[in-house]
Amino acid sequence: MAYSADLREKAVSMIEKGKTKIEVAELLEMGIATLYRWLKKKAAEHKRTCSKNYKS
Numbered sequence: 001m002a003y004s005a006d007l008r009e010k011a012v013s014m015i016e017k018g019k020t021k022i023e024v025a026e027l028l029e030m031g032i033a034t035l036y037r038w039l040k041k042k043a044a045e046h047k048r049t050c051s052k053n054y055k056s
Contacts, residue, residue: 003030003034007028008038010028011024011028011030011035011038012038012039012042014027015035015039021035021036021039
């Protein structure tokens with residue numbers, strides 16, 4: 001099942017605000033592996049953005 005971008009943002013935001021991954025997965029009725037993938041993707045995007053903005 002495909003999830004909306006809004007749901008992804010909401011889930012990541014909940015985790016960033018202190019909810020555990022398990023809590024978020026249960027509240028949003030989704031698999032924990034899905035959350036881990038989204039968080040990994042967000043971290044990779046953040047790293048890419050930071051490296052583009054870095055000036056030596």
